[in-house]
Amino acid sequence: MPTLKKSAPSLGFVATQALAAVALAAVALGAAMLPIVPAVAAEPVRIGEINSYTGLPAFTVPYRQGWQLAVEEINAAGGVLGGRPLEVISRDDGAKPGDAVRIASELVAAEKVALLAGTFFSHIGLAVGDFAQHNKILFVAAEPLSDSLTWSKGNRYTFRLRPSNYMQCAMLVEEAAKLPARRWATVAPNYEYGQSATGWFKTLLKERKPGTSFVGEQWPTQGKLEAGTTVQALAALEPDALFNATFAADLAKMVREGTQRGLFEGRTVVSLLTGEPEYLDPLKDEAPVGWIVTGYPWDQITTPEHRVFLEAYRRRFGEPPRLGSVVGYTTFKAIAAALEKAESTATERLVEAFEGLEVMSPFGAIRFRAIDHQSTMGAYVGRIAVKDGRGTMVDWRYADGADYLPADDIVRTLRPAP
Amino acid sequence: MSMAHLVVQLLSGLAAGSVLFLIASGLSIIFGVTRIVNFAHGSFTMLGAYLTIDLIGRLPDGGFGFWAAVGLAALVAGGLGVLLERLVLRRLYRSPELFPLLATFGVVLIVQDAALALWGPEDLLGPRAPGLTGTVLVLGLRFPVYDLFLIALGPVVLGLLRLVFHGTGWGTRVRAATEDPEMAAALGIDQHRLFTGVLFLGSALAGLGGALQVPREAITLQMDMATVIEAFVVVVIGGMGSLGGAFVAALLIGVLQAFGILAFPRIALVLVFLVMAVVLMLRPNGLFGRAEPAAGSHQALSQGSFAPPGPLARLVGGIALGLLALVPLAANDYSLIVLTEIFILALFAASLHFLLAVGGMVSFGHAAFFGLGAYGAALAVTGLDAAMLPALALAPLAAGLGAALVGALCVRLGGVYLAMLTLAFAQILWSIVFQWSSVTGGDNGLLGIWPEPWASGRAAYYWLTLVLCAGAMLGLRRLVAAPFGYALRASRDSALRAAAVGLPVDRLRWLAFALAGALAGLAGGLQAFAKGSVFPALLAVPTSVDGLVMVLLGGLEALSGPLVGAAVFHGLETEAMRGTGHWRLLLGAVILAMVLVCPSGLSGVVGRVAARLTGSARRP
Structure with a gap:
């Protein structure tokens, strides 16, 4: 057995340890020296905002422009609570739930925000929602689609704006049931969003139209869909119709490959999210004509509330809004409305204000339901067409979210007891 | 068809x-x-x-x-x-x-x-x-x-x-x-x-x-x-x-x-x-690869001898630890959160460093054990209604067991093949966690893993993390200076000679792999309670890469390297993310600059300068 030789005290060793200590101290000091905002007459209401700006810029950058516009409008009109401006502390979560939770703590502990808002990915929304419940702070989830956010993992402090997976599937099933198709195949990204969307679509369509059969499914990895083989595997099933939940780059290559190989000929495709400008615009003149989709035909909506929003948005940013823009805009309009209704920034008052809160969105009046904290914001359902070399929606209608939620007694069984 | x-x-x-x-x-x-x-x-x-x-x-x-x-x-x-x-x-x-x-x-x-x-x-x-x-x-x-x-x-x-x-x-x-x-x-x-x-x-x-x-x-x-x-x-x-x-x-x-x-x-x-x-x-060398030269004859990751610290180093280390214990008296909640995260990452990085520098085994999938620990603790809470401390005890057990299994299949391989096989197993584990929704919650993860009331204050959890991480890292330091550490280094430096003097090379490597996994698991368990939730991303490639980056940034030649690497990398990342939307550019540029200025890691360069100053050219 080797014996240990006593070595002389090595300065190198000491120095590295000292360096470690210095590095740690620097971090501690940096965090401790955060700017302290002095209380003045019109003390701003601080709102913490978290989203995946670097992880998913295609959706979150228009979203950020949307809330910037809302905040500017609110502050130009005199702010909230008798003249206090909104101040948004916005942070990138790097698309990591652990980072989002740290940032949430930072925003609450160091920045003293009154509430939290934002997030795109479902798992990050769930992580921040759980943090909100644990720390008793309000969290307004803007974009995550997962049903569990308001149902199985729902809690007192979490509200959600966008129509959930269930709601959007219910809207599409209504159209799908009108088709003569009997044999369906499905393709969806292999994670919770795709799984729950496919699950709901199958369940709801079978309920509505007994005799429907699902002959096969494809589960490509999100972001890594291998288009040629996936399209060929779907074609081999010889279905009458297809349900699709892929989006973004996966959707683009599947559309291109499927069109070339004739997968969509003589088949109707019912497709989640495809009509959203974020995903439709990159397809340009290759947008898949005739698909039944949920989306946002921004260039054709003529309601006064949308017109005002559209003009303001184009004036401010010099480009048309995406769906993310509407989500960001409406989230912050709702927050301002809740602050006014609560007449306070206290969390419990804000939670009560949000329950049943009615607010005007570019899509019309919406309400945050007290029963499950889901807003009744809807989506546009229509068919894809190509006009002037780019994809657009035709034969569309606005599906009000309130009409596509289960009955109240069912919703009560879906949420944990408070 | x-x-x-x-x-x-x-x-x-x-x-x-x-x-x-x-x-x-x-x-x-x-x-x-x-x-x-x-x-x-x-x-x-x-x-x-x-x-x-x-x-x-x-x-x-x-x-x-x-x-x-x-x-x-x-x-x-x-x-x-x-x-x-x-x-x-x-x-x-x-x-x-x-x-x-x-x-x-x-x-x-x-x-x-x-x-x-x-x-x-x-x-x-x-x-x-x-x-x-x-x-x-x-x-x-x-x-x-x-x-x-x-x-x-x-x-x-x-x-x-x-x-x-x-x-x-x-x-x-x-x-x-x-x-x-x-x-x-x-x-x-x-x-x-x-x-x-x-x-x-x-x-x-x-x-x-x-x-x-x-x-x-x-x-x-x-x-x-x-x-x-x-x-x-x-x-x-x-x-x-x-x-x-x-x-x-x-x-x-x-x-x-x-x-x-x-x-x-x-x-x-x-x-x-x-x-x-x-x-x-x-085929341990791939389909058409030739056998690599026997371990020891190619450029080694590290030949560090990691001598035990002398009295002065102990004194400085003790003072640093004491100061860190006093931090909650002065610092605000947010800096406690960041420091807690740094301790956790430092332990994770230290376990990887042990594997790399002392064991001579590169792993590209070390996050698997960090994640196994986190899921072990989280499942103990959600599935077994365990209290926090038993759940934390389960974390290194679950991860150590996983590492023992993976290690049994990996350690006989060498170099990059070993690294890639660990990556493969990490990805397979990740996909199991990702798919097995009924148990792991799939990509929506497991929620509600918060510390018990006595440890739920920022300062209390900070102290708990400090005690466990510092304890584990000091234990690791002792182990490196113990016969096991010497035997492991012998297998690293020359597997053939080590075997010739009767050392069970593969078993030593396997034990080191399991131990490193267990320690990463403890870090994972602490991470679960720090965040309140666990997700498959904990086992994924980016987490493994972060670990490697911290180890390399800190340098392989000193046992305090991982601590330096974790503090610098995580501190830098969080501050950059707070300060700018272009944090990746900033972080990338700083990493590049550090690599060019100190091409053997931060602790390496400090050690060398200090050694030159005292004239004790201890390292080769």
């Missing part, structure tokens, strides 16, 4: 494999010659694709414009490869093995931000290839002509590369420098110039691979990492340095993927890693 469908499925798989080969061939050349784990390879693929779309818009419409854009994009990517070699990698050839990985990781971050700034956030769908837009009928089914072109291109590129390496003087010199760098240098071959050429060729192939994706894929900012990992898998399955092997491996993966999804539609998630695990277990 009809015969026609099966044939077309086969062709589709071959086309996919061909594209994979183009990208992997470049990586194989760079890796085979320079032994650099070049993370930036995927970034060059992404740049090649973006540049092609950009150039098509600037060149005249039609066939000439398209193909000129493809060629130019490949040349520009090659030029960037030359820049990378001249400005960065050249300075690192004498650093410890793996160290250039850190520099290329910095480049990845910078390119991500630059691409976003240059081409915007939206996915880009380029035009189809002029002249190749149609389809042909194969047994009555339509098949794209472009895919046929790709199937043909694979063997053509392989043939050209063989010609270059076996039919030209330059290629012969490159092979000579690969086989025996010292002998080649003695014969007057300028290795630096050869490497510049290799980087050009490899990066141009990456760019070409990206450019040829344009007609069939939407180009996104996530392309880089998705590409580089798969390319690496192909290179390793084929056997390092074997172009023919990479070709076979790429086609194998393409075809298996094509038929795999017919039978098991969800298998796409994990198939490449399953293939790699099976291949490496059956």
